[in-house]
Amino acid sequence: MIIGVPKEIKNNENRVAVTPAGVTEFLKHGHEVYVQATAGEGSGVSDEAYVEAGAKILPTIKAVYDIAEMIIKVKEPIEEEYNLIKENQLLFTYFHFASYEPLTKAMVDRKAICLAYETVERTDGSLPLLVPMSEVAGRMAVQEGAKYLEKPMGGRGILLGGVPGVRPAKVLVLGGGIVGTQAAKMAAGLGAEVIIMDINLKRLRYLSDIMPANVFTMMSNEYNIRNIIPQIDLIVGAVLIPGAKAPHLITRDMLKDMQPGTVLVDVAVDQGGCIETCKPTTHADPTYVIDDVIHYCVANMPGAVPYTSTVALTNATMPYAIQLANKGWKKACQENEELKLGLNTIHGNVVYKAVAEAFGLDYTPVENFL
Secondary structure (H helix, E strand, O other), X not given: OEEEEOOOOOOOOOOOOOOHHHHHHHHHOOOEEEEEOOOOHHHOOOXXXXXXXXXXXXXXXXXXXXXXXXXXXXXXXXXXXXOOOOOOOEEEXXXXXXXXXXXXXXXXXXXXXXXXXXXXXXXXXXXXXXXXXXXXXXXXXXXXXXXXXXXXXXXXXXXXXXXXXEOOOEEEEEOXXXXXXXXXXXXXXXOOEEEEEEOOHHHHHXXXXXXXXXXXXXXXXXXXXXXXXXXXXXXXXXXXXXXXXXXXXXXXXXXXXXXXXXXEEEHHHHHXXXXXXXXXXXXXXXXXXXXXXXXXXEOOHHHHOHHHHHHHHHHHHXXXXXXXXXXXXXXXXXXXXXXXXOEEEEOOEEOXXXXXXXXXXXXOOHHHHX
């Protein structure tokens, strides 16, 4: 199969979807890899490193899309890429369709086969291609939140861990999944007082057992959230419903109950966000203020630490990418239920139910194509 690796063109997105190690693996299986010039530059990977691994370098993004049977990316295609995508071309990347209707309709119109990292799912419900970036984003959420709590950044002027004789910051983490767990660990490690909320009592029991003594668990419901937010300095939104829009746990009217300079970091923003007032921002312009509350809502947070993120992501994606290349998307998805659940659009049809429901589009069961 011919594999194409374009350079990411989303704002400040420095990750790349395949490393030289990945190129070597593809070549071992008899595939060809074409990489756009400077695609790996942001992650510290030179064109020479790709050439040494056996890839061919192409000068433009169009050249990569023109030649490739499978495009491997990090982030969803943006508007200027839509017309480059060919009918029946396989795209393997993060899509987060349910949060952006124009992208969904564009991929339907292009009749591409879109296999989304974020909906590849194991039998235990875990999301193996979301986990590494969720780990990065969860840890980064606290790092960024701590920064914006500083007074020069508009925050309350509170040191996350406090000092002897001065109380630490109070951090509320909404969601006890991968992002929430990593955020809570990071905040606790810095000495903050952390409350982590979830609707799953079994998960809360587990977190209560493994977390340090400065992390407390609480059942997530509107009453508890409203009660606790006046005391909180940093709120991390870490709610994910696979393939679907996140619910709004922090509503617009709750902002009036928060202290001026409180910081909100919504890691769920690329799935619509779990904070009603959050809208996607960029690394170039990451924050805005509503009712004296700072909102940090960067949709591609791991892009700020591209070396770590690229290596972590490709460690997870490459085994699946090799299956797709070796067998073709149809056979690979017939034989691997995890990959099958990753299919979102095929030949102009939406085959992932939550995406169809998000926009009132016709839903076609994926089995019709397998």
